[in-house]
Amino acid sequence: xxxxxxxxxxxxxxxxxxxxxxxxxxxxxxxxxxxxxxxxxxxxxxxxxxxxxxxxxxxxxxxxxxxxxxxxxxxxxxxxxxxxxxxxxxxxxxxxxxxxxxxxxxxxxxxxxxxxxxxxxxxxxxxxxxxxxxxxxxxxxxxxxxxxxxxxxxxxxxxxxxxxxxxxxxxxxxxxxxxxxxxxxxxxxxxxxxxxxxxxxxxxxxxxxxxxxxxxxxxxxxxxxxxxxxxxxxxxxxxxxxxxxxxxxxxxxxxxxxxxxxxx
Numbered sequence: 564x565x566x567x568x569x570x571x572x573x574x575x576x577x578x579x580x581x582x583x584x585x586x587x588x589x590x591x592x593x594x595x596x597x598x599x600x601x602x603x604x605x606x607x608x609x610x611x612x613x614x615x616x617x618x619x620x621x622x623x624x625x626x627x628x629x630x631x632x633x634x635x636x637x638x639x640x641x642x643x644x645x646x647x648x649x650x651x652x653x654x655x656x657x658x659x660x661x662x663x664x665x666x667x668x669x670x671x672x673x674x675x676x677x678x679x680x681x682x683x684x685x686x687x688x689x690x691x692x693x694x695x696x697x698x699x700x701x702x703x704x705x706x707x708x709x710x711x712x713x714x715x716x717x718x719x720x721x722x723x724x725x726x727x728x729x730x731x732x733x734x735x736x737x738x739x740x741x742x743x744x745x746x747x748x749x750x751x752x753x754x755x756x757x758x759x760x761x762x763x764x765x766x767x768x769x770x771x772x773x774x775x776x777x778x779x780x781x782x783x784x785x786x787x788x789x790x791x792x793x794x795x796x797x798x799x800x801x802x803x804x805x806x807x808x809x810x811x812x813x814x815x816x817x818x819x820x821x822x823x824x825x826x827x
Contacts, residue, residue: 566603573611592618593642594628605647614652621657622688640665649674654757656708659689666699675702675757680723681712690727704754721746743803777813778802784809
């Protein structure tokens with residue numbers, strides 16, 4: 564019966580014919596769903612060509628729970644794969660403790676990972692080695708998982724991702740940590756690739772939609788200062804580490820201005 568209601572909802576949203584809003588199939592995570600439910604949701608995804616989102620390998624106790632619930636599966640990723648939820652339209656949050664076999668499977672299925680550093684550190688779940696995921700060829704974007712973290716801000720996710728990477732670099736020799744440039748890419752083009760939207764959004768390549776923020780470092784209430792010796796890269800880096808919504812004067816979605824801040 565619940566599949567019938569889900570189908571009705573999906574059709575109503577799709578009938579809006581919106582380029583900005585789409586349903587997404589969201590099993591809570593494998594410990595909260597049985598195989599029949601997850602297989603049904605996978606069928607819905609195929610029937611309506613919808614993306615899928617869930618959580619994977621967030622903490623060690625969760626992984627042990629999976630082993631108890633699904634002893635026939637090779638690992639956490641195998642649970643999702645067996646029921647058809649691992650597709651090139653699937654986004655999995657966290658992925659902290661994935662083994663090498665899981666990484667290979669994720670690449671093979673085209674699954675993306677949403678790195679949620681604020682949530683992971685707030686809940687003391689662990690430190691996700693994003694460099695390892697990227698080196699394996701996995702699509703990675705940034706997420707907030709705000710129910711587990713304390714901020715819905717993508718600026719916070721950028722900052723936290725570099726801090727998590729810095730922490731890992733102190734534990735591993737010759738580790739190539741993420742810098743703010745890479746974190747910015749994860750928050751923009753990385754996220755669009757994870758969502759399968761990199762042909763439409765993610766950067767300013769010709770032909771893509773104009774999704775953008777206009778940043779003004781000189782607003783009267785700016786939380787940081789620029790000096791004459793500062794170059795453009797200094798200005799960008801200061802915004803990433805010190806800026807906030809006071810510096811965002813305009814927001815554009817698909818080429819249309821949806822927010823403008825008035826300044827006194």
